[in-house]
Amino acid sequence: MEKVRLSDIAERIGVSTVTVHNALSGNKGVGEELRKQIQEVADEMGYQPPSARRQIKEAREFYTIGVLIAENYLAQYTTFYWRMYQDMAIIATEKHCFTAVEVLKKEDEIKTYKMPACLEEGRLDGLVVIGEIDKTYISHLKENSDIPLVFMDFYDSKLAEDAVIQDNFYGMFMLTEYMFEQGVDELAFVGSIFSTSSIMDRYCGFMKSMTLHGKNIHPEWLIEDRDEFGHMEFDLPHKLPKGFVCNCDLAASLVMDKLNDRGIRVPDDISVVGFDNYLYPGLPDRNITTYEVNKKAMARVALEKILKQIRNPKSGHGMSVISGNMVIKKTVKQKN
Structure with a gap:
């Protein structure tokens, strides 16, 4: 027998799913007449409340x-x-x-x-x-x-x-601090910060370290790395920083490819860090300094x-x- 959902009851009566939930849960905001009607329809359709389903689930292995x-x-x-x-x-x-x-x-x-x-x-x-x-x-x-x-x-x-x-924030903060510890003090950030909350948190960790060291990021060194569908493609600025702080290892790998195309060596000429400690299977190991996520x-x-x-x-x-x-x-x- 197919499980009856709150949305099925709502559709039958012509009210919202939230109203049905409030009525069956005993919450405020639903008149008694409507509450009674919803309960009757729920019983008629064979709706099983979570508490009853939970007893069945608890008996399962x-x-x-x-x-x-x-x-x-x-x-x-x-x-x-x-x-x-x-x-x-x-x-x-x-x-x-x-x-x-x-x-x-x-x-x-x-x-x-x-x-x-x-x-x-x-x-x-x-x-x-x-x-x-x-x-x-x-x-x-x-x-x-x-x-x-x-x-x-x-x-x-x-x-x-x-x-x-x-820990996106402190993971990226630690990576950026490591760059400063090694004397790499002109930094770019690679990542579309409004794409996901994770990238935003990593950017904020990066900026905390930058702020503590009295640094501002140049506008051309805040590099968008993907489109709305997550496809990664970007260009590096003409004027390059001393280091790239990348929101993921894939972005770091792509940065390294683009630097290599210009004849620039990593890390001798420019330093690069990533995040996740993960590259797509089949890509060569680039020995990227990174922050490993405990999946x-x-x-x-x-x-x-x-x-x-x-x-x-x-x-x-x-x-x-x-x-x-x-x-x-x-x-x-x-x-x-």
Whole structure:
């Protein structure tokens, strides 16, 4: 039997999903006559409240956790999130969970707002969203679902309040400080800062270090590295800095290619750092000094959050920040 959703009840009566949720949850803002009507329709349609479903789930040995990844994160050179999902799938077996991954098409994300098929079919006990997606889509996702939601590598205090993120700010701050320690004090930042909250946080960490050293970034040294679909392409400025602080290792690798085309050596002439300690399979190892993200720890904490909500929906929500570590390789010129 197909699970009855709040949106099904809302459509039958002609009210919003939020109104149905408030009525069935005993929240304020719904008149008694309408509340009674909603309850009667819910009973007639066979709606099963979360508390009843939870008792059934608690009797089960395994849970099914959905994983949603936007298609633009799975394009060429951007498979970091796929590796993150693989780590999650392995850890899920330890926690008696099945995982079901689904790709969110761009049209569904920004136009049709179509819900994930595995969610529509009522097969999931919880859903993990990996990577930042459209906020309007998140609103629709929450309105049309009453299962636990956890977000990885993205946080929003109103929409994505239960989240696991990497330490973007201090990771990039530490990398930039390392550049200054080695005497590299004219720096550019490579990254589209309004593309994702992660890149913005990394830029803020970079700027904290710059500010502490009394430095301002030249406008031409703040370099956009991708378009709205995540495709990476950019040009370097004519006047070059002493070092490039890049929002990811792929951007750092592309910077190195462009410098090589100009006959400029890394690190002898210009220093470069990246972030993530990850390059697309097949690309050569460039020995990039970087900040390694602890993907396994992020996956483990995300699953723990999901299971906690399944077992106790009233448990608190919040953001968990997972620290990584600097990996010193060979792309920063050492101070004499």
